[in-house]
Amino acid sequence: xxxxxxxxxxxxxxxxxxxxxxxxxxxxxxxxxxxxxxxxxxxxxxxxxxxxxxxxxxxxxxxxxxxxxxxxxxxxxxxxxxxxxxxxxxxxxxxxxxxxxxxxxxxxxxxxxxxxxxxxxxxxxxxxxxxxxxxxxxxxxxxxxxxxxxxxxxxxxxxxxxxxxxxxxxxxxxxxxxxxxxxxxxxxxxxxxxxxxxxxxxxxxxxxxxxxxxxxxxxxxxxxxxxxxxxxxxxxxxxxxxxxxxxxxxxxxxxxxxxxxxxxxxxxxxxxxxxxxxxxxxxxxxxx
Amino acid sequence: xxxxxxxxxxxxxxxxxxxxxxxxxxxxxxxxxxxxxxxxxxxxxxxxxxxxxxxxxxxxxxxxxxxxxxxxxxxxxxxxxxxxxxxxxxxxxxxxxxxxxxxxxxxxxxxxxxxxxxxxxxxxxxxxxxxxxxxxxxxxxxxxxxxxxxxxxxxxxxxxxxxxxxxxxxxxxxxxxxxxxxxxxxxxxxxxxxxxxxxxxxxxxxxxxxxxxxxxxxxxxxxxxxxxxxxxxxxxxxxxxxxxxxxxxxxxxxxxxxxxxxxxxxxxxxxxxxxxxxxxxxxxxxxxxxxxxxxxxxxxxxxxxxxxxxxxxxxxxxxxxxxxxxxxxxxxxxxxxxxxxxxxxxxxxxxxxxxxxxxxxxxxxxxxxxxxxxxxxxxxxxxxxxxxxxxxxxxxxxxxxxxxxxxxx
Numbered sequence: 074x075x076x077x078x079x080x081x082x083x084x085x086x087x088x089x090x091x092x093x094x095x096x097x098x099x100x101x102x103x104x105x106x107x108x109x110x111x112x113x114x115x116x117x118x119x120x121x122x123x124x125x126x127x128x129x130x131x132x133x134x135x136x137x138x139x140x141x142x143x144x145x146x147x148x149x150x151x152x153x154x155x156x157x158x159x160x161x162x163x164x165x166x167x168x169x170x171x172x173x174x175x176x177x178x179x180x181x182x183x184x185x186x187x188x189x190x191x192x193x194x195x196x197x198x199x200x201x202x203x204x205x206x207x208x209x210x211x212x213x214x215x216x217x218x219x220x221x222x223x224x225x226x227x228x229x230x231x232x233x234x235x236x237x238x239x240x241x242x243x244x245x246x247x248x249x250x251x252x253x254x255x256x257x258x259x260x261x262x263x264x265x266x267x268x269x270x271x272x273x274x275x276x277x278x279x280x281x282x283x284x285x286x287x288x289x290x291x292x293x294x295x296x297x298x299x300x301x302x303x304x305x306x307x308x309x310x311x312x313x314x315x316x317x318x319x320x321x322x323x324x325x326x327x328x329x330x331x332x333x334x335x336x337x338x339x340x341x342x343x344x345x346x347x348x349x350x351x352x353x354x355x356x357x358x359x360x361x
Numbered sequence: 362x363x364x365x366x367x368x369x370x371x372x373x374x375x376x377x378x379x380x381x382x383x384x385x386x387x388x389x390x391x392x393x394x395x396x397x398x399x400x401x402x403x404x405x406x407x408x409x410x411x412x413x414x415x416x417x418x419x420x421x422x423x424x425x426x427x428x429x430x431x432x433x434x435x436x437x438x439x440x441x442x443x444x445x446x447x448x449x450x451x452x453x454x455x456x457x458x459x460x461x462x463x464x465x466x467x468x469x470x471x472x473x474x475x476x477x478x479x480x481x482x483x484x485x486x487x488x489x490x491x492x493x494x495x496x497x498x499x500x501x502x503x504x505x506x507x508x509x510x511x512x513x514x515x516x517x518x519x520x521x522x523x524x525x526x527x528x529x530x531x532x533x534x535x536x537x538x539x540x541x542x543x544x545x546x547x548x549x550x551x552x553x554x555x556x557x558x559x560x561x562x563x564x565x566x567x568x569x570x571x572x573x574x575x576x577x578x579x580x581x582x583x584x585x586x587x588x589x590x591x592x593x594x595x596x597x598x599x600x601x602x603x604x605x606x607x608x609x610x611x612x613x614x615x616x617x618x619x620x621x622x623x624x625x626x627x628x629x630x631x632x633x634x635x636x637x638x639x640x641x642x643x644x645x646x647x648x649x650x651x652x653x654x655x656x657x658x659x660x661x662x663x664x665x666x667x668x669x670x671x672x673x674x675x676x677x678x679x680x681x682x683x684x685x686x687x688x689x690x691x692x693x694x695x696x697x698x699x700x701x702x703x704x705x706x707x708x709x710x711x712x713x714x715x716x717x718x719x720x721x722x723x724x725x726x727x728x729x730x731x732x733x734x735x736x737x738x739x740x741x742x743x744x745x746x747x748x749x750x751x752x753x754x755x756x757x758x759x760x761x762x763x764x765x766x767x768x769x770x
Binding site for chain 1: 367368495496705706707708709710713714715
């Protein structure tokens with residue numbers, strides 16, 4: 074009850090300071106019970122796990138020196154922002170991580186809680202909370218090793234605020250994983266017209282092309298808010314097989330791995346050239 | 362699976378209807394239930410550490426397999442170029458004991474319920490949204506209840522798992538039964554050849570167990586099988602010897618046609634006719650070792666369903682003439698374990714159809730052709746009709762001459 078009360082009071086005052094868009098929330102509310110049907114509306118998100126889970130897992134494994142293959146993410150605290158019904162939280166939990174999943178839509182959290190409740194291992198490893206990112210910042214400063222924002226930033230009202238909040242709740246040198254959709258002509262045709270209106274891969278009205286984020290802009294925002302972008306990879310969905318794969322081009326879907334800069338008192342080699350490197354990168358991005 | 366690194370913190374339960382079987386050393390006499398283990402299956406067993414135990418108990422490698430027809434002189438010989446072991450004859454008890462030892466080694470992850478029997482299954486609804494558990498519930502005879510994310514049915518050709526899951530099974534009872542026995546040879550020999558002769562009533566096979574003993578697998582009509590079981594030991598031994606040695610089913614026509622084909626081949630491919638070895642003759646049979654089993658063929662239309670997978674005889678059943686039954690099962694295991702391990706490393710729900718279907722496609726592709734071929738061979742060799750005998754005689758001789766085809770087999 075308490076979170077609900079806080080939530081309804083905050084809403085009218087938070088339009089300019091919150092990254093949550095109320096129109097977006099309504100869209101997801103209607104489909105809250107469809108999350109776990111692997112062949113249903115969210116089938117593409119289910120199969121995205123096949124590439125995004127190994128991406129997160131292998132990146133984290135390569136950054137750590139002692140790990141156990143039977144429990145690869147053990148001891149790692151992950152925040153899943155916009156967790157929806159928990160589609161990504163659950164595999165991360167199974168791999169050993171302690172996951173906190175947050176989502177502003179209460180029905181989603183309810184679905185997620187119910188789904189994990191049957192598995193005694195997951196029930197302990199995952200905690201869900203109905204909340205926006207800003208709301209947990211105060212109580213979770215520098216708490217998480219990893220933040221995952223998968224298929225979220227294209228629904229967010231204020232991206233810069235969102236990134237700032239990520240930086241605040243991440244530990245120094247913590248990792249941020251984002252997957253989202255590029256803003257190109259191709260993504261309009263394939264991502265909206267074909268995917269939503271024609272083939273029904275994505276429920277209609279889920280995305281608004283205006284809110285898509287080009288990787289150059291995402292990188293710019295990340296780098297100017299204390300992150301160092303480590304990798305950007307293109308993703309492609311094949312509707313025939315219902316499967317995702319990694320591709321060279323980022324013109325449709327793409328994934329980003331960024332690391333929050335360490336505390337200023339301990340500069341690392343990678344952090345000493347931020348300004349010049351950034352200008353060079355955005356220069357070439359502009360001409361591409 | 363218990364030995365797989367990605368299953369480190371998973372829990373596996375194994376329901377075994379029989380008692381625990383572990384041997385430190387084998388009894389003097391051989392068991393009459395043996396299997397022909399292919400090198401691929403041996404690799405699987407050694408990947409979980411069980412093959413070492415098998416080797417330390419007892420097994421017999423064989424280097425050569427001679428298969429011939431009772432109605433003609435046609436013969437085919439299989440052997441590896443480098444004279445490596447083609448396969449191994451191992452008693453089933455030995456394999457069980459080796460596996461038991463390895464199960465003990467992962468007892469913290471795998472719990473074996475000996476002498477247990479499942480009496481009921483409750484299946485989850487595929488898209489769960491209600492309050493009932495999304496897992497499979499298993500009720501045991503002793504009243505205990507287990508629940509699991511994935512139920513693997515490895516309960517033989519009369520699989521209860523398959524029936525309860527309402528998976529349709531294409532099956533066909535052959536009009537044959539297999540008689541098994543442990544035999545003692547007249548004289549000690551290297552005994553590293555497996556022999557099989559196709560009689561019109563069915564194939565008779567002699568599988569080596571040691572220098573002086575061999576295992577018999579004789580597939581024949583139900584009536585003949587009961588006769589064999591009932592007759593005294595001497596007559597039984599005589600029947601076996603005459604089955605391997607007698608030529609009464611030959612006809613002059615077939616012999617002539619076969620000889621002509623053979624000379625044609627030796628012109629085209631001089632190395633294409635192999636040396637014919639003579640099978641050993643049998644002196645006596647172990648008392649109490651004769652047993653009979655009905656034979657049939659079966660194939661499940663689906664190997665998997667949400668949270669269910671079938672492997673081994675539960676999924677497919679073949680005639681023993683190719684010695685492949687258990688090896689198909691081991692192949693299923695290797696494939697399923699591979700997919701489950703990858704799924705576990707991806708954090709997936711183990712019962713999810715996505716990776717289960719990959720297993721099904723891979724194995725069905727492999728198994729269906731082998732099962733069909735075995736069935737065709739069985740039917741082809743069940744007749745004395747001249748045209749079919751000629752066909753298979755020439756076919757066998759040709760296959761014997763073509764190394765490419767033989768290697769594939």
